[in-house]
Amino acid sequence: MDSITANNGIIHFNKTGYPAINQHIKQHNFSKIFILVDSNTHECCLPYFLSNLEHANNIEVIEIEAGEIHKTIDTCVGVWNSLSELDGDRKSLLINIGGGVVTDLGGFVASTFKRGIAYINIPTSLLAMVDASVGGKTGVDLGTLKNQIGVISTPDMVLIDTKFLDTLPPEQMRSGLAEMLKHGLISNETYWNKFTNFSELTLKDLDALIYESVLIKKAVVDADPFENGLRKTLNFGHTLGHAIESYFLSNTHKTDLLHGEAIAIGMVLALYISEKLVGFPQQKTQSIKTLLRKYYGKVEFEDSDYKPILELLKYDKKNSHGNINFVLLEDIGKTKIDCLVEESLIIEAFQFYLE
Template sequence: MNTIELENYTIAFQEQAYIELNLLINTKAYSSIYILVDSNTQENCSKFLSEKMEANVRIEWIEIEPGEEFKTIATCSEIWKTLSETGADRKSLLINLGGGIVTDIGGFVASSFKRGIDFVHIPTTLLGMVDAAIGGKNGVNLDSLKNQIGIIRPPQMVVVDVGYLSTLPSKEMRSGLAEMLKHGLIANEEYLDNFKDLSQFQVDKLPELIRDSIQIKTKIAEEDPFENGLRMALNFGHTLGHAIESYQMESPSKTKLLHGEAVAIGMILALKLSVDILQFSEEKCDAASQLISQYFKPVTFTSEDVSKVKTYLKHDKKNTGGTINFVLLEKIGQPKLNCKVSDDQINKAFAYYKGLD
């Protein structure tokens, strides 16, 4: 597959990606290379990357714990200390080999260490490939609040190799599919149609679908790199999705949800809100909600749960002046930003979600 050339970085695929990675390493003449992994990617992916890299400089591996609960400033602090203590300088390169948590943390660490060193993302999850590693967003959580601390700064390049996906459990694969479904809903109904019949879904089409999904996201992100307008459309399903993810993470009695699992719920809620507020087609709402439900098991929310989820909405990054702003749909492929939603409308959306069981 052809490399995607963007204004500030490139996204390369399969074997060609390693050719370009090695060219970057040798052209830039880095003083040292650091590779950030979590314990899962250290075990399953590090050997493969080592075999593909050609570098004549010192290589150091930094391993962190896996999981959203470690996506914190404390983790960053440990990485910064390791970089400093082992002699990293402004000509060092940080390669982030892992899922969205590793690339988010690694990008933020690199962007702030010595006021910024180069970094490369090698996402190993579907979510990382189509979302987290694309677009230049890097950052960490503040307690259970998602992505409150961070910076927008692009990597030197992104390496996309679908071979890494063979190491993933099915739950992680579905998490990435949520973002691909979102791309179809906000940008391209024809792309969305690829996922309509689960029984006919062809795995060999996945590399092409991943590239198409990346192109949808990069087109939006390149037009609005700092999220001043159009890029907010990528937050469809994320306002309530992030709130649900944070609530489930912070509640000891609740099952933690992967990012894509929470966003899938958020998208169904946003579809129903789109019907009530923007007269989005009820038929399209039902069809899209059923499509999402094919991939994701239902989660039960009591009225008390819903009330608590709503308290997290005030922390959403799209909010301005204390007003909670939603991204909704007028039509598939036609998102509308900064929509105001009432408490009662949110309750009705949860009732609609419950009725899909």
């Protein structure tokens, strides 16, 4: 697969990426190379990556705890301190090897340490490959509120190597699939239809779908790098999905949801709202709900859950002037941004989801 130029960086795929990284390191003569991993990727991914690196001397490995709960400013402080103690300077390179938590947090750390050092992202989860790999969004959560602190900053390079997917459990694969399904819904029906029999796809098929998903997101980001309009469409399903994810993270009586699991719920809710407000076809709402239920099952909600979830909507990053702005669909591939939705209709959508 051909490499993709995105923003000011470049995305390489599979084996073609390692010669590019080696050449990049050789050309830039970095004073020091740091590798950020979490406790999972340190064990499962780092040895394979290092085996493909020609310049493995003068490397320091920094490990953080795995999981969304550790995507915090406190974790950043720990990494900043490690970089300082290990003599990091403005000519250092940070290589982030992990899922979205590592690449988001590592990108933010690199963008702010010494007012900015070079970094490379190596996404190891399906979610990070199709989402965090493009667009330059970095940052951390504020408590349980998703991605409230961060900057837009482009890595020098991204390497998407699907060999890393061999290390992922099925639930993490499903989590990443949700973002690919979203890309289909906001872009075109042809891409969406490729997922109707996902279980029958081969690894070669998956490689091609990941590549196409990256191209879809790249086209949106190139047209609107700072999310003034079109880029908001990438948040389809995320307004309620992020609120649900945050609510389940903060509620000890609930089982935490992975990002993609929460977004799958958010997409069903957004489709029902789209049907009622902007005329999304009812038959498609039902068929998409059926497909998402097949992949993700059903999460139970109580009446008492709705108010705190609705309260969390006010922290959504698309909001402005006190309005909660939704992304809706008039049809597959036909989006409408900055839509206002009554709370009663949102609760109706939850009831539709539970049916």
